[in-house]
Amino acid sequence: MKIQVLPTIPEVAALVAEDIAEFINANPKKLLCFAAGDTTLPVFDALIRLQKENKVNLSNTYYIGLDEWVGLDRKTTGSCAQVMFDEFYEPANIPQENICVWDGLCVDLDAEKRRMEDWISKHSGIALSFLGIGMNGHVGFNEPYIGLPEGTLIVPLDETTKKVSGKYFDKIQDIELGITIGAGELKKAKKIILLATGSGKAEIIKKTVTGKPDESVPASLLIDHHDITLYLDKAAATLINV
Ligand code: GLP
16 A cells, blocks of 8 residues: 655645546546545545646546435535535536435435446446545445445444534434445455545554554555555654654
């Protein structure tokens, strides 16, 4: 695994955006999976800036939502779909037909899983997984001890995830389940980019990169991928030697 540390969040975001843009330019019309959450937002801004400078065409590719809170859809502030549409797909002018996201309000979760898996198959798999790392080491909603499932899955949320979730919502949301693309499916991508920033992530980053891959830290199960880069700002890298 390659680890890249830059002093500040804007500098890391710019470098990650360049990496993603280069991938899109070299691999047109592929399927990309981008995480919502707070960490990826500065990268979305940087990508949109690169598009304005004509350095990348963000519509020359397809997108799949990584995960969603069961019970919330795009209309709810803080849902993954709301974040992705308002912070990336719409400001980047991505055509609706290039995008497939989870509907957390669907009545049939199994049918929803199939719909997402069909989109993945239709585009010959995910080519690039761009993921944030949660406070408990999760990627998407692949919580500790879930392993590397392929396809998609419904997950009872970890206590840490439920506690952290309050930061996304403008009112209290009673959430117990997540739906997500499996870590094994994300790992089949040609390229993986992991991103973590801020001192709050320093401890989980240490657990992710030191020691053997361990099911208690889901992100650590990805690090033996053939093309994976972990991008950190200085604050997130304080407990590791790089
Ligand atoms: C959230 C989401 C992930 C996200 C991760 C990190 O709970 N399920 O998609 O990448 O955890 O979130 P954040 O960037 O807000 O720390």
